[in-house]
Amino acid sequence: MVKKGKINISDVARTAGLSTTTVSRVINNVSTVSSSNRYRVEEAIKKLNYKPNVSAQYLAGKKSMTVGLVIQRYAQMFQTFHMSEIIHGVADGLSEFNMDLLLHVTPPEMDDRLVNTHILNLTFVRGLLFSDKVGNEEMIKKARAEGIDYVIMIHHDKSENCVSINNHTAAIDAINYLSGLGHKRIATITGKPYTQAGGERLEGYKEAMRDHGLKIESGYIVEGDWSSKSGADGMEKLFKCSQRPTAVFVAGDEMAIEAIRVIQEAGLKVPGDISIVGFDDIPLAAYIPTPLTTVRQPMAEMAKRSAFMLNRIVSGEVEGAVQEKLSAELVKRKSTAPPKKGS
Amino acid sequence: MVKKGKINISDVARTAGLSTTTVSRVINNVSTVSSSNRYRVEEAIKKLNYKPNVSAQYLAGKKSMTVGLVIQRYAQMFQTFHMSEIIHGVADGLSEFNMDLLLHVTPPEMDDRLVNTHILNLTFVRGLLFSDKVGNEEMIKKARAEGIDYVIMIHHDKSENCVSINNHTAAIDAINYLSGLGHKRIATITGKPYTQAGGERLEGYKEAMRDHGLKIESGYIVEGDWSSKSGADGMEKLFKCSQRPTAVFVAGDEMAIEAIRVIQEAGLKVPGDISIVGFDDIPLAAYIPTPLTTVRQPMAEMAKRSAFMLNRIVSGEVEGAVQEKLSAELVKRKSTAPPKKGS
DNA sequence: TTGAAAGCGCTACCAA
DNA sequence: TTGGTAGCGCTTTCAA
Numbered sequence: 001m002v003k004k005g006k007i008n009i010s011d012v013a014r015t016a017g018l019s020t021t022t023v024s025r026v027i028n029n030v031s032t033v034s035s036s037n038r039y040r041v042e043e044a045i046k047k048l049n050y051k052p053n054v055s056a057q058y059l060a061g062k063k064s065m066t067v068g069l070v071i072q073r074y075a076q077m078f079q080t081f082h083m084s085e086i087i088h089g090v091a092d093g094l095s096e097f098n099m100d101l102l103l104h105v106t107p108p109e110m111d112d113r114l115v116n117t118h119i120l121n122l123t124f125v126r127g128l129l130f131s132d133k134v135g136n137e138e139m140i141k142k143a144r145a146e147g148i149d150y151v152i153m154i155h156h157d158k159s160e161n162c163v164s165i166n167n168h169t170a171a172i173d174a175i176n177y178l179s180g181l182g183h184k185r186i187a188t189i190t191g192k193p194y195t196q197a198g199g200e201r202l203e204g205y206k207e208a209m210r211d212h213g214l215k216i217e218s219g220y221i222v223e224g225d226w227s228s229k230s231g232a233d234g235m236e237k238l239f240k241c242s243q244r245p246t247a248v249f250v251a252g253d254e255m256a257i258e259a260i261r262v263i264q265e266a267g268l269k270v271p272g273d274i275s276i277v278g279f280d281d282i283p284l285a286a287y288i289p290t291p292l293t294t295v296r297q298p299m300a301e302m303a304k305r306s307a308f309m310l311n312r313i314v315s316g317e318v319e320g321a322v323q324e325k326l327s328a329e330l331v332k333r334k335s336t337a338p339p340k341k342g343s
Numbered sequence: 344m345v346k347k348g349k350i351n352i353s354d355v356a357r358t359a360g361l362s363t364t365t366v367s368r369v370i371n372n373v374s375t376v377s378s379s380n381r382y383r384v385e386e387a388i389k390k391l392n393y394k395p396n397v398s399a400q401y402l403a404g405k406k407s408m409t410v411g412l413v414i415q416r417y418a419q420m421f422q423t424f425h426m427s428e429i430i431h432g433v434a435d436g437l438s439e440f441n442m443d444l445l446l447h448v449t450p451p452e453m454d455d456r457l458v459n460t461h462i463l464n465l466t467f468v469r470g471l472l473f474s475d476k477v478g479n480e481e482m483i484k485k486a487r488a489e490g491i492d493y494v495i496m497i498h499h500d501k502s503e504n505c506v507s508i509n510n511h512t513a514a515i516d517a518i519n520y521l522s523g524l525g526h527k528r529i530a531t532i533t534g535k536p537y538t539q540a541g542g543e544r545l546e547g548y549k550e551a552m553r554d555h556g557l558k559i560e561s562g563y564i565v566e567g568d569w570s571s572k573s574g575a576d577g578m579e580k581l582f583k584c585s586q587r588p589t590a591v592f593v594a595g596d597e598m599a600i601e602a603i604r605v606i607q608e609a610g611l612k613v614p615g616d617i618s619i620v621g622f623d624d625i626p627l628a629a630y631i632p633t634p635l636t637t638v639r640q641p642m643a644e645m646a647k648r649s650a651f652m653l654n655r656i657v658s659g660e661v662e663g664a665v666q667e668k669l670s671a672e673l674v675k676r677k678s679t680a681p682p683k684k685g686s
Numbered sequence: 687t688t689g690a691a692a693g694c695g696c697t698a699c700c701a702a
Numbered sequence: 703t704t705g706g707t708a709g710c711g712c713t714t715t716c717a718a
Contacts, residue, residue: 008695009695009697018704018705020697020706021697021698021704021706022703022705024698025697025704027696033703033704034703037704051464052464053694053696054467055398055402055407055695055696056402056694056696056710057696058710059399059697059711059712060695060710061696061697061698061710062696064398073431073434080423080427081424083430084426084427085423087446087448091416091446091447095459100445100462101447101448102445103412103444104443105431105435116438118443121394121395124397124467283423283626283627284627287627287630288630289632349711351711353711361688361689363689363711364689364690364691365687365689367714370712375687375688376687380688395712396711396712399694399712400711402694402696402710402711402713403711403713404693404694404712405713
């Protein structure tokens, strides 16, 4: 009101009758300010409605409080749930440190060498969070080359900072549950081959089967690619096994839902004839006519942890690469039951 | 490599053998640079891997390229779809101007006077996008008081910059469709009373009924609040009408889905006995056993348009408040059919 | 077409 | 406990 244009730190200093240094100290909560002066500065700030110019603060050497999140634009509708869980989790985590979130949405399935790496040039970005490794390899490589701090989610690698879900033990839990129900002929439809999640879930399946002394019949491991269609195709293949499985561990819910449809269309019952366990707990999983037993990944929690981790990294509290693994949880619904007698 | 620490514009100027002014001109694409010098600068930039310090640019008067998006953290799972549509749309729109997106997630249903208005103090934020008016009243008021440019989505108000969906005509379309099918006894379950969307959809219903010369029987307007439960309750109430409706326009999909469930549990058929039209086209709408006919709101498009609008505003291309309204689209699925003969 | 130099608003260092 | 002042890295006059 007093003056045209923006109020700056000198205006505050003048009306408080103190130096800009003192004002700066108050703004930054430096303890060496007498309480009476602190009060005068605060009054002046209020009176003038002063807001520090963040760019000037950053330029003068103050640490930036903004973190970038690089997130995939998903092609499939139900994956948007993961995306929003991650955003919520990150926002949650950062808010505990009053950090700001800069969002960078990358197009799906694009050759990531063509991706816009603009965010890497934003010198005020303190660190980066990658919602996934897949699709961001190029950007991650550049971030590393530039010396930008970052954390990768849904991924595990001893040479990177990352937080992941323990797919391996989650798969084991799923098989344990099935085995506990009395199933012996347990098959699996895998995720996309050579993906970390797909691989670990498959390994978990194999390990648990071995531990229970269960035989993996020929044809019991069917390769999927996360898509609905591959779930349907996978189930068709399983029907052709000489010994039809009584339970199937499907590495993704979208595939699992289609697998159930195929079973039912073949005139068989879920879980009566075949039990199904999925993976992901997408929203639809609870709403289909035969609600799906599935493994829920704590995406929001993972995102929050990764924000915490990045905070520790940029503030120099940790040295070298750090990893964290979270456990997934088996959600029991209606697609699983003990096998039929004699089957 | 040449030098410790960050490369700055002087380093570039020195290795190019030119002034910092010229380097700045190249960075900012000012035309008054000879092509030979432009080339030398570009080479130097490449060689040193130089990135302009954004804070310094902003401080020196360059217009900021970062825009804030204020978005609600939804309580209900299926609303996350709206959220991600909005984020995608905004990201899309901003990317056309190379603008960056700062995300501010507000908690749901919180007294918005307690909300963290930190984002308003980020002096490098060029303008704000509000994903909704509801829940952000306090923040909007402050933004206006501070003179920050902003656009509000899903809302219409002649004194604000906003882009909305035409709920009114969308509701009319829905009733026209039902009427065209031959329905005469058409009821409605409304949204939360006193919300703009709820009000407009109800008005559209009334207007269309009037235009078709259809009588709104007593009890045909039932008040809902968007929640699943209110959809079920609403349908129960409709059953008590002396003349049972043959079609119901439900102002939200979550309510509509529950309404269908109630009808079916009462032993009646959808659409045989009662046709249902929803509103929103949430992902689940297409997947329920009786896929829902519903009004799809172009959320991503709306978000994109609002990004464009904000760009026009901050760049001074428009004066005063601007509004834009988008049309929704009726998606015909399996929950609607002509009424039974004689009913 | 080019460059010198004056800020932009702040923090950090050094002195008092 | 306080303040003076030198940058931080850039854009933008203004002159040449």
